[in-house]
Structure formats: C-alpha cells, structure tokens
Amino acid sequence: MNSGQLFLILGSLAAATASFVWMALRTTVTPVKEADILQDSEHDVEHIFNNEFRELLRNRGRLLFEKIISENAMFLQQDLRLTTSQLNEYMKDEITKKLQEEFIKYEQSIADAKNLAVDSITKTQKIMEEQRQQMSQKLTEEITKEKARLLKNFEENMADIVNHYVLAAVGDQIDLNDQLEYILSDLETNKQAIIKDITDGA
Amino acid sequence: MAPKDKKMVLPLSVMGRQDVGRLLREVETLNEFLRQSAIRQSDNTVKMPTTSRFMDEIVQINELNPLMEVDRKTLIDFLTTIRTKAPVLHMSFNADPSPLFSQKLMTWLRKEIHPQVLLQTGLQPNIGAGCVVRTDSKYFDFSMRHHFTEKRSVLIQKIKGEK
Numbered sequence: 147m148n149s150g151q152l153f154l155i156l157g158s159l160a161a162a163t164a165s166f167v168w169m170a171l172r173t174t175v176t177p178v179k180e181a182d183i184l185q186d187s188e189h190d191v192e193h194i195f196n197n198e199f200r201e202l203l204r205n206r207g208r209l210l211f212e213k214i215i216s217e218n219a220m221f222l223q224q225d226l227r228l229t230t231s232q233l234n235e236y237m238k239d240e241i242t243k244k245l246q247e248e249f250i251k252y253e254q255s256i257a258d259a260k261n262l263a264v265d266s267i268t269k270t271q272k273i274m275e276e277q278r279q280q281m282s283q284k285l286t287e288e289i290t291k292e293k294a295r296l297l298k299n300f301e302e303n304m305a306d307i308v309n310h311y312v313l314a315a316v317g318d319q320i321d322l323n324d325q326l327e328y329i330l331s332d333l334e335t336n337k338q339a340i341i342k343d344i345t346d347g348a
Numbered sequence: 349m350a351p352k353d354k355k356m357v358l359p360l361s362v363m364g365r366q367d368v369g370r371l372l373r374e375v376e377t378l379n380e381f382l383r384q385s386a387i388r389q390s391d392n393t394v395k396m397p398t399t400s401r402f403m404d405e406i407v408q409i410n411e412l413n414p415l416m417e418v419d420r421k422t423l424i425d426f427l428t429t430i431r432t433k434a435p436v437l438h439m440s441f442n443a444d445p446s447p448l449f450s451q452k453l454m455t456w457l458r459k460e461i462h463p464q465v466l467l468q469t470g471l472q473p474n475i476g477a478g479c480v481v482r483t484d485s486k487y488f489d490f491s492m493r494h495h496f497t498e499k500r501s502v503l504i505q506k507i508k509g510e511k
Contacts, residue, residue, distance in 0.1 A: 304503055305496035309476045320477050322443050329479050330456055332490035337460055343486045344435040344462055
C-alpha cells in the first residue's frame with residue numbers, strides 16, 4: 147500500500163466522522179412547529195414540482211407511455227404474426243386434411259365407379275360373348291341345314307339336271323328311230339305287266 | 349266272203365281309236381250307200397264313194413267283199429267291238445314318231461301284247477329319250493329321265509369320287 151492510498155482512506159474516515167457529528171448536532175436542535183413544517187413541505191413541493199418539472203415528468207411519462215405502447219404494439223404485432231402464422235398453419239393443416247379426406251372419398255368414388263364400370267363391361271362382354279357363341283352356333287346349324295338342303299335338292303333333282311344337260315347337249319341328235327330298239331327292249335321287259343294290266347282291265 | 353272261222357285282223361296302219369272310228373264311219377257310209385242303191389232304180393247311174401287306204405287294207409287283209417252285206421256287217425261289228433273294247437296304250441315320245449317307227453312299234457305290240465291293241469301317241473319333249481307308256485290303270489316310264497333317276501346313286505357315287 148502506497149501513501150496515496152493511505153491518504154485516501156484516512157480522508158474518507160475523517161469525512162465520515164465529520165458527517166456523523168454534523169448529523170448529531172442537527173438532531174439536537176429545538177423542535178420546529180408542525181405548521182411550519184407543512185408550510186415548508188408545501189413550499190418544497192411547490193419548489194420541487196414546479197411547472198417545468200411537471201412538464202418534464204409529463205414528457206417523460208409521454209415518452210414512457212409511447213414506449214410502452216410501442217412495445218405493446220410490437221408484442222401485439224408479434225402475437226398477431228404468430229397467431230396469423232399459427233392460424234395459417236392450422237388452416238393449411240385443416241384444408242390439407244380436408245382435401246385429403248375429400249380426395250380419399252373422391253378416389254373411393256372413382257374406384258367404385260371404375261369397379262362398377264368394369265363389372266358392367268365384363269357383364270356386357272360376357273353377354274356379347276354368349277350371344278356371339280349362340281349366333282355362331284345358330285349360323286353353323288343354319289349353314290349345315292342349308293348345305294344339307296341344297297345337297298338333298300341336288301341329289302333329288304340330279305336326274306333332271308343330267309337329263310336337262312343331255313337334252314341341251316345332244317337332244318336334237320337323238321333320233322326316235324335309233325331309240326326303237328331301246329324302247330322295244332323296255333317294253334319286252336315289262337311285257338307281262340302290260341299284258342296283265344290290259345287283260346285285267348278288259 | 350270271209351271264212352267264218354277266220355279271226356278278223358286290224359291293219360297296222362290303223363293305230364288309234366280315231367282311225368277305227370273313221371274307218372267305221374266309212375264302212376257305215378258305204379253300207380248305207382249300197383243299201384240305198386239297192387232300193388233305187390237300176391237305170392240311174394250312181395258313183396261309188398271312194399274308199400280310203402285304211403278301208404282298202406282291212407278289206408284286203410281280211411279277204412272281205414264290201415259289196416256283200418254280210419261282210420259289211422261283219423266289218424261293222426268288228427270295228428264297233430274294236431272301238432269299244434280294244435285295249436288302248438298311250439305312248440309319249442320326245443318327238444313325233446315317223447310312220448315307219450309307228451309301223452314297227454305297232455307290229456311288235458300287235459304281236460307281243462295284244463293283236464287288237466290300239467295306240468295313242470303323245471309328245472313329251474322333256475323326257476329326253478325313250479318313252480312313257482300308260483294303260484288304263486298303270487304307268488310305265490321308260491324315259492331317259494327315269495333311267496337317270498333310278499341310277500341316281502351311281503351318279504352320286506361318281507360325283508363323290510367313290511368307285
């Protein structure tokens with residue numbers, strides 16, 4: 147510890163002692179009258195809270211109020227932003243949820259409609275296939291019948307067809323005199339039947 | 349005069365019932381003419397009616413004398429019997445038969461079927477060849493068409509390629 151510091155400590159102790167003595171002297175002074183005290187107080191009040199001080203306080207209060215207002219506004223704005231953000235988030239979630247539900251319902255409806263359409267198409271295809279098979283079978287039967295009918299007609303009328311062809315081809319070249327032997331041969335073959343018929347008829 | 353035991357013969361040229369009817373009318377006309385001539389005065393000149401080829405043939409074949417009433421009556425009776433009772437065959441051909449064909453056919457028929465059979469011919473061009481014979485109750489088809497019909501199975505076998 148140097149001397150400077152020591153000097154400062156001693157000086158502080160001396161000042162404290164002097165203050166203590168002064169205060170003890172003051173308290174031992176004769177009592178002041180209460181009216182004087184009130185008067186002095188008013189005077190001090192008027193002296194302390196003068197217009198300038200009041201204006202100063204008013205300005206400070208205004209500034210403080212503005213500050214508080216500003217801070218509250220800022221807080222309010224932050225809250226508002228937060229609320230808006232939460233509200234947006236909530237709305238977003240709700241809308242997304244709602245949309246997803248609606249999409250699920252929509253997809254389900256589409257799937258049901260698709261299944262219904264597929265079932266309908268499948269049934270229609272099945273019916274068409276059955277009808278096609280029936281028509282094919284019927285057509286085959288009709289063709290078979292028609293073929294059999296044509297064949298039967300052809301076989302039944304074949305003699306006429308060949309006869310017609312022979313007539314058209316060599317009909318005018320067949321002389322009746324050339325057929326006499328053939329005719330007499332046929333008559334000879336059936337002679338007994340003819341004679342019997344003639345005899346019975348007569 | 350014709351012998352009593354000889355059977356009357358119908359000429360081959362007399363084929364159908366119409367020919368017999370025509371011949372019968374001719375004989376009756378001649379008979380009537382000669383009967384009237386016998387009643388008539390003999391100084392009048394009369395012209396004899398001309399006789400047909402059928403008349404000449406039947407008189408010649410059966411050795412008849414048309415001037416004799418008995419022969420004429422015999423001929424009339426014979427022709428009447430033939431027209432009413434002789435069997436008739438209907439034969440149809442694809443063309444009109446020639447006289448030679450008809451004569452050959454009648455020769456066979458009179459010889460093999462019945463000596464007094466009559467024939468009525470018809471025309472059926474669609475039979476092709478051969479003939480169709482019809483009696484009073486039967487029908488005989490000797491045509492080429494019928495022959496093809498009978499042999500239809502053979503034709504079908506040939507078409508199907510079967511042996």
